[in-house]
Amino acid sequence: VISFSLQNRPLKKRIRAEIMASASSSDGVAGRIQNASLVLVSDNNSSIADIRKAVTMMKNIAVQLEKDNQTEKVKDLENSVAELLDLYSDCAHRSSAIQSVANRYQPGEQLTDFKKLFDDEFTKLKATTSSVPQNGHLMRQFKEAVWNVHHAGEPMPGDDEEDIVMTSTQCPLLNITCPVSGKPITEILDPVRSMDCRHIYDKAAIIHYIGNNHNAKCPIAACRGKLQISKVVCDSMLKLEIEEMRSMNKQSNTAEVIEDFTEIIDED
Template sequence: MASTSAPRNSAAYGRIASAASTLCSDNHTLIAEIRKATMMMKEIAVDLERDNESEMVKELEDGVLELVNASDECTYLSNAIKCIGNEYQPGPELTNFSKLFADKIDRLKADPSSVSQNQLLLRQFREAIWNVHHAGQPMPGEEQEDIVMTSTECNLLNITCPLTGKPVTELADPVRSMDCKHIYEKKAIMQHIRSKVLQGRCPVTGCPKRVLADRVVCDPLLLIEIDEMRSISKQRTGADVIEDFTQLDEED
């Protein structure tokens, strides 16, 4: 009699992979909502700082810190779900998924390359508050060069579309590769993918990845991160204007 274990394992693997994909998508949506909330809290805190409501600003900062930590945990969980969904193979014994997830998350946290990108949100929050009354000045404990480095940081891998040359903040239909994480204008990258000459190679110089049509998407975080970049650009512009006026006053 032919063994039925292979088809059963295959079916179980398919269901687990599908469930993992759904959970990852839901988790990314939650992370995106957290990012939206931190941006909104930053804008409110800036207004409160202008009104010298320091205690309320501190309460908002504490709230942002909690959200950032929650976002980190969601990110670890999402990565663990993705890994297990890709790697899991049903065995003859029941799987303790709680332990499986806990072990995977612990390994992800212990990985030196697994550095939190969400801490940048807290850094940007504090910088926005500082700039209300101290635009152009280093934050306590920082040098002038640190302002340039941190104020221009964001989670986007590229800030212009390599095909159209437009800033990602001006793209009509931005999408991101699930493989190399580069961002493009959707219409332009789809034309690029169809090009037989270029064979679907990523148009970013030096990127070895191929870009596939079914792996170029507008993921839940992309639009949020683009909004964050717009916010950072506005802050930098405001700080530059204030600094220019200060220099004019000094010359007079």
């Protein structure tokens, strides 16, 4: 976390002088904060990627343990996965908080307490979004993989058809195509998301749209979200969520091909 709450008074004065000097140049301090936030978010996202890999590895181990009827060890792994997914949520919220603080920062005469800004934003994000959407999907994948070892083709206890459909199609993305360019979200090379309404766009298309529309609003039908270039960003989780959607689409397409092939065999 970035913080200028330093005990060394002479150093603090030098930092203050540097900040005030940089503030006289266009976006000097803001640019430094943005660069620092990118480094921090990149490091944090590496942790997120490692957690996802660990969950996948633990799922594979659990499947093997279930084949060996080691139920207690499977349960222990499930509990460990739940703990990892809690950490996953914290990492995701931290990345979002860092980016939010950096995007909203404006230099002033007084030194900014970045730790307080970050802590406040992190607390707000945790209160409004208790967990990230991927958590339910990843835990579902773990439980399904274990269940299918001995019960392939059977619904898990407590599931009904609607639950299965909703979970299997669960996606954290609010829209699947850019409302301006018309491109599918999974095919956009430079995606961005509104910090306010959370809709996703092709960056070049939405920047052009905002530039040509005074007081621009989100082009998604019935959405009243206001758009500002500074608040349309590639947040910490967006590319991970898009990659998750690509993976879900591949799984769905594979299942359809298998089903079609099975029908052809049955007809023969």
